Amino acid sequence: MTRKRTNIMVCGGTGCLASESEKVMRNLNLILKARGYDEEVEVIQTGCFGFCEQGPIVKIEPDDVLYVRVSPKDAKDIVDEHIIKGRKIERLLYTEPKKKQKVGKHEEMPFYKKQLRIALRNCGFINPEDIYEYIAVGGYEALGKTLTSMSPDEVIDIVKKSGLRGRGGGGFPTGVKWELARKQESDVKFIICNADEGDPGAFMDRSILEGDPHSILEAMAIGGYAIGADKGIIYIRAEYPLAISRLTTALKQARELGLLGKNILGTSFSFDIDLKYGAGAFVCGEETALINSCEGKRGEPNYKPPYPVEEGYWGHPTCVNNVETFANIPPIINKGADWFASIGTEKSKGTKVFALAGKVNNVGLVEVPMGITLREIIYDIGGGIQGGRKFKAVQTGGPSGGVIPEKYLDTPIDYDSLLEIGSMMGSGGMIVMDETNNMVEIAKFYLEFTQDEACGKCAPGRIGTRRMYELLNKITGGKGTMADLDALKQLAYMVKDSALCGLCQTAPNPIVSTMKHFWDEYVSFIKDVDHPRGEGRYVAKNKDVARGKSK
C-alpha cells in the first residue's frame, strides 16, 4: 500500500455499514476531489474497529484522531476543517462518559475496546460444567440451525464466505478444507479436533477447552454434518487433565441431552466424539503425525500428498481442525458469514487469540481483530514493557516464527503480513522481548526446543536442527568464528528448504530472523573474542546485551 500524506479510514464493518458509512465514504471522496486533495489523501475502507455502538467511525491517520457517529453530511467538515486546516472537529470526538472530556487520540481512550472475543466468548462467563449455561448463551442453536434448515453445502458455503482460516498456524481456509473433505467419496469419514497445543507459551486452546468445552463439541458436530462424518475425535495432550475432565463432563451431558449420539435433535444426523490422548510430543500437532498417533503408531509426519482429507485416519478421509478454529464456527453460523467477514483484514477475517507473554506488564490471553497492530497489542492491551524498559522485538508463531523488530510494530497483523515480515501467525504465541534480551540466546532457546521435539524422521530435521543448536552454543560460548556464522546461515536455509514437515521447515526461522535483524549481536560474540581490542563496527553497544545477560 503506497501511503499518501493522510489516510481517512472509514469503518466498513457491518455495524457501521448499517449506519451509512458507505455514504460517508462516497461524500469524503467527492469533496476531496472537488478540493483537489484526492492525490494526497486516500479514503480507505477498513474492517471493524470493534466499536460499533459509536459508528460510523472515521479515523484520520497518521494524526491518530478518531471521530465517532459520523454522518454523511459531516464529510465536508472533515475535509475542510481537519484535512485542509488541520483542526479537530470537536463535536465528532468521542466523549468519555465519566469525565465528560473529549478524547480524540486513539490511545487515550480507556474504553476503546481493542479486544473482541469470538473464540473466547464464553470463557470466564459460563460454568463450563453446566450444559444449561451454554444453552442459555445460545449454545447448540447453531447446530440446531444447520441440522434443521441448512444443507451441508450451505454450511460449507457460509464457512467459506466467512473467510475463516485455520487457527492452528497454517491458515488454510477452513471452508475449503471442509469442501475437500465433503467431496471425497467414502462411507466413512472423520473429523478431528487438534487439541495437541504445544507451542511454548501458547495456551488458548486449553483455555477454550477448559472454559467452553461445549462450543467445540457443537462445532465438531456441525463440521461432521458438513463433511459427512458421523465420528469425531478430539486429540488432546494428556498434560491437560482439567481440559480432559471438562470435555468428558461435556460429552456426557451432550449425550444425555441427545445433542450428540443418534438422531440429534430429531433429525437423521448422528454424530459422536471420542477422546484420544497424546503424550505431548510437539510434532503430533502436525496433522499426519497426529493421525499416526491416533492410530497408535509412532507420532511422526508422513509425506503429503495424500492429504488427510483424502487418506487420513485408518485411510479414511479425515478433516483436522484446531480448537480455536472450531470455536469460531457456532458464531459464524449464528451471526452469518458477512458479520464475520466484516471483522479483520482483506485476507484474514475475524479475530485471533494471542498468548501475550514475556516482558509486557499484562501477560495473558488476548483476542483481537485481525489487522490490529503489534503496538496496540503490546502497549494498549499489554500495558507496555515491564519496568518501562525499551522494546526490542516480539516473537510470534512460537518456535516456528521469527522475531519482529520495532520498525514493524505498526504493521497491521494478519496471516500474510506476518509472513512478509519474516514471522508467522502460528498458533498465536507472542513473546515480547526488551532491551535486556540477547537475540542469539533467544534463537538458541527456540532451537533447543525444536531440535528436542523433532521426531527425527528426516535427516535435516534430525541432524540439521541439532547441528544448528550446537553451532549456536558454540557461538554464544564465545568459541564461534565468522565461518561458523556462514555455516549456520547456510544450514538454516537448507533445513528450511529440505525438511519433511512444517515443524523443521520452520525451525530455522528464529535464526534466520534474528540474523536478519540483529546480525551485530551474532557478530559481537565472535569479534569480541577473536579481536579482544574490538573492531569498532562489530562491537555491540552494550556488552551485557552481547553477553546475553537475559533471563
Added chain:
Amino acid sequence: MKIKSLEELRKIRQESLEKIKLREHGETVENRIEILVGMATCGISSGARETLNAFVDEIAKEKLDNVKVIPVGCIGYCHAEPTVQVNMPGKKPVFYGNVKKNRVHEILEKHIKGGEPVESLILPVDFERA
C-alpha cells in the same frame, strides 16, 4: 432426557436464561448474587481453588443464602490470577484480579454485604464478547 427438536432446545434456553441474565445485564428475578471464579488450570495454579473454597466456606458461615459461587473458565488475565467476577442485581458486573484467599473476606464484607466494590482489586475489562 433427550432434546428432540430445535424448538425444544429453544425452550430449554428460555428456561436456562435465568442462569446467566444476571451476568450480562444485572437482571435477576430473585435477589441473587453470583461470584464467578476463574477456574482454569492457570487460575487454579495461582490459588483459585483456595479462593473459591474460601468464598464457599465464608458464605456458609455467614449464611448468605442468596450468594452463589460458580466456577468458570479463564478470561485470559494471567497477570492478575486468580480472577473473580461479582454480579449483583441491578449493577454492572465488577471484575477483580489478584484475589488470593486472604482478600475473600474483604470482598464479602465490603462488596457483597455492603454494596461497595473493593476499588483496589478492580480490573478494567477491555474486551467485548461476540
Added chain:
Amino acid sequence: MSGDPKKHENKKMIKIKINDEELRVPEGITILEASHEAGVRIPTLCHLDLHDLQLYNKTASCRVCMVELDDPMRNKLVPACVTEVYDGMKVRTDTLRAITARRMAVELLLSNHPNECFTCPKNLECELQALAEELNVREIRWEGERMNYPKDTSSDAIVKDANKCIYCRRCETGCNVVQTCGILSGIGRGFHAFVGPFFNIPMVESSCTYCGQCVQVCPTAALTEVFHTDKVWEALNDPDKHVIVQTAPAIRVALGELFGMEPGTIVTGKLVTALKRMGFDGVFDTDFGADLTIMEEAAELIYRIENNKTLPILTNCCPAWVKFIEHQFPELLHVPSTCKSPHIMFGTIAKTYYAEKKGIDPDNIVVVSVMPCLAKKAEAKRPELTKDGHNNVDIVITTRELAAMIKEAGIKFDALPDSEYDKPLGETTGASVIFGTAGGVIEAAMRTAYEWMTGEKLENVEFEQLRGMDGIKKATVKIGEKELKIAVASGLGNARKILEEIREGKSEYHAIEIMACPGGCIAGPGQPYHHGNAEIVKKRQQAIYEEDRRKKVRKSHENKEILELYEKYLGKPFGEKAHELLHTHFEARERI
C-alpha cells in the same frame, strides 16, 4: 527401479520438463520415475521400490533427492522420490540450491556417522559411502555429537549397529509391512532416533525370525550378518577335523555377481573348485538334502491325505518361517511338516551314514553350510537339531562370506575350471535345484507325489502355475482321480494371510509352501546385495530353472544315491529311522 510399469498403463500422458529436456510421461508417476526417461540421475537413499519383492519404502525422509520446482507459484525444493508430476511441471535438478541441499543432506548424515569405512563390513557396498562420492562431498562442516549406542551382537544371525543407522526406515518397512513381524521400529526422537526392537531390547529377546529382510535392504552397516568366516578358517586348519561343506541351491546362481559376473551366471563348477582349493575335505550339495526332504515330505503328505490327518501340510525348509509360526501362531504348530530343513538333513546324514561309511568319528566332522540366509545361522544353533551332543550343522556362512573367503584365499574365481561335487551325497536332481526359488519346493514335491500316488510317469515336470514372482500363487494339480489344491506364499506377510485362513478353518489347501523371503532363497539376505535392483533377483530365478532343465534327473525319488541311502541305511521314507534322524519338532514361543 521405476516401479510397476503396469501401474501406469492407460494413464493420461502429460508434458513436463526436467532441466532442459521436454518429456511426455504418464500422469501420476513420480519425478524420480520420470527422470529415468530424461537421462537425468537423481540420487536416492531411503527410497526403495522392489515391486516384485513386495517392498516399497516411500518415507521420503533422507532428503537426498531434493530437486527444485521451476514454478513462480511453487518455487521450492521437493523430494523427487514421492512427488508426482503434473502437467506443465518444470523441474530443475541442477540448480545450486538443489545441488547444495542434496550434498548437505549427505554431509549431515555423515556428521553423525562413524568414520570407519576401512573396517566396515559394508565397505564398498555402502550406499551412503557411494553417495558421498557421487555428490562430491569433500568435507563435513558440522562437528558435533554423534550417536553412541552399544552394538547389539546378542543374536546368532544379525548384528545391529545403531550408530550406523541413517533412519531410512527400509528395514522397518520390510519388517512391518512386508513381513508383518513388527520387530523393528523407530525408537527415541530427534537427534537420538534410530531403529530397533521396542525399548531397544536385544534382538535375541525379541520375536525376530532372523529372516534378514532388514539386512538385505539396509543401505549402511547398521544391520549386517554375524560373521563366521574365522571359525571356518580355524576348522580348515585343524588337522584333526574332517571339514565338509555343502552349498545351497541359490548360491550357484548368485556368487558370480561378487566376482564381476553378470547376474544369473551359473557358477556351480567354479564354486566347487574354489571350495576344494580352500581345503575342504568334502564338497557337497545341499540339493542332496533337498531331495531327501522331498522323499520325506511327499511321504508325509501322502500319509496325511490317506489317513485323514491335518491338512494342509506346510513345508518348513525355511527356518525364518518356522520361527515366525512359533512366535506368531503357536496354536498351529501341528500343521507344518515335521521334516528338518535340507541342510540340517544333510548335516545329520553326514554325521551318521557318511561318517560310518568313511569310518570317521562324527565328533571330528565339521559341517559347514553355505547359505543365502541368515536365519540358518540361528537354526544351526537350535538345541533340538543335535545328535549325541554335536550339532547337525556346525557353521553357517552366507554367499557374501564365502566370496570374502575366496578373496582372502587369493583364489581368482573367474579363472577357475569347473569341478564336480564329491560322492557319496553328491548326486542331485533338478527337483532339488529349484528349492532355491519360491514355489520350487512344492513343485519338487509334486513331481514325486504325483508318481507315487498314481504310479504313473509324470511327463511334463514343469508346473508353470507355481512359478513367477507373485507373493501368493495358487494352483490345482490333478493327480489321478484326486485334485490337490496347492499354494505358495513367499514373504511372511503372505504367510500370515495363509495361516489366518487355516486358523479360521477356511483353508481349502492340501499343501502349502512358505518361504520368508519374497521370491525365495535366491533373494535371501545372505546373497550379494542387489542394491534395489529387483531384476537381479529375476535373473537368478531364471538361472535356477535353467539349471533344473540341464539336469538329466529331475525328480527327487529318481536320485540313485538317495535310493541307496534309504535301501542301505534309512529304510522307508517317513519310516522309523527316517523319523528319528530327519524329523524335528517345534516350540511355542512368546510374541514380543
